[in-house]
Amino acid sequence: MKLTQLAAATAFTTLLAANGASALSLKFDGWAAGSRTATVAVADPVAASGSHNAGGFNMSETGTSNSLVAFCLDLIGQVYTGVTYEYTATATPFSNSVDLVANGGMNRIQKLFDSGFDTALTSADKSAGFQVALWNAVYDDDWTVNDGDFTQSNAGGVKTAANEFLEIAQGYTGPNVWDLTYLEGQGFNNNNTRSQNLVTAELAPVPLPAAGLMLVTALGGLFAARRRKAA
Numbered sequence: 001m002k003l004t005q006l007a008a009a010t011a012f013t014t015l016l017a018a019n020g021a022s023a024l025s026l027k028f029d030g031w032a033a034g035s036r037t038a039t040v041a042v043a044d045p046v047a048a049s050g051s052h053n054a055g056g057f058n059m060s061e062t063g064t065s066n067s068l069v070a071f072c073l074d075l076i077g078q079v080y081t082g083v084t085y086e087y088t089a090t091a092t093p094f095s096n097s098v099d100l101v102a103n104g105g106m107n108r109i110q111k112l113f114d115s116g117f118d119t120a121l122t123s124a125d126k127s128a129g130f131q132v133a134l135w136n137a138v139y140d141d142d143w144t145v146n147d148g149d150f151t152q153s154n155a156g157g158v159k160t161a162a163n164e165f166l167e168i169a170q171g172y173t174g175p176n177v178w179d180l181t182y183l184e185g186q187g188f189n190n191n192n193t194r195s196q197n198l199v200t201a202e203l204a205p206v207p208l209p210a211a212g213l214m215l216v217t218a219l220g221g222l223f224a225a226r227r228r229k230a231a
Contacts, residue, residue: 022089024183028079029058032069034124036158038132040075042139043149048075054128054135054158056121059198069121070183070198071134073109074098077185077196085195086186093182094197098138100182108137108169113180113201115172116165129161134199136166143170179204 035055042048052075060067062084072079074097079085093100100106112133120130132145132152140150143166145159152159178201185195 023186024087024089025062025084026059026068026087026183027062027084028081029060029067030081031124031127032056032058033121033127036124036128037154038128038152038158039154040132040135040145041151041153042075042135044139045076048139054131055124056127056131059200068200070200071131072196073100073134073138073182073199074197075135075139076194078193079196080193087183087195087198088186090182090184093199094184096184096194097197100138104141105138106180108141109134109199110176110178110180111169111172112137112165113178114174114176115169117178117201120165125157126161128158130165132158132162133165133169136162143167176204178202 033056035053035057037051038054039051040049056069056071057079058067059070073093076097093106098105100109112130116130116133119126121127136142136145136148136150138150140148142148145152145162145166152162181200181202183198183200185197188194
């Protein structure tokens with residue numbers, strides 16, 4: 001695991017705990033590992049087609065030192081430097097764009113994070129490729145950006161990385177490594193653009209093996225017996 005990812009996950013946990021609520025005011029602070037331009041075609045909504053900057057980016061909570069690394073999950077909303085965007089964390093994304101519950105996107109996104117997020121921020125091409133793979137998970141139900149309802153036309157390292165992430169995710173059958181939080185943009189901001197819907201991740205708790213649970217139970221019983229004896 002990369003230290004940047006672990007730090008981002010920890011910071012996000014602190015951010016939500018400090019808020020005590022799901023509403024966040026965030027600013028774009030630049031690209032987490034650089035960005036690349038990806039030219040894409042989207043069947044629905046057609047307006048999402050075109051050239052887009054791709055890559056994970058740093059977001060900070062206004063008025064605090066809290067920050068997180070996020071990826072975009074829609075191609076209609078925009079994020080600009082120096083603008084404050086209002087978000088609500090949701091477990092049922094999204095009500096203002098693509099319904100990821102209804103179209104199965106949540107499952108595809110989870111598989112992408114669990115199988116590939118550990119390398120997603122290691123280079124600009126990887127970060128942009130992971131972003132393109134996430135867009136494919138939102139707008140299409142296949143595991144390639146070569147064809148279907150979402151495609152990337154310009155070749156190169158980003159397209160290669162996107163297809164590699166998707167191929168690995170398709171065959172992933174392991175546990176949930178990352179807990180995902182979906183951030184839904186609220187309304188329009190002072191530049192008349194809707195906050196771009198995002199996803200961010202924190203490490204999922206590691207379940208204790210059965211043997212470990214038995215050991216904890218036994219130790220608990222031992223300590224309780226000692227306390228009774230001492231009394």
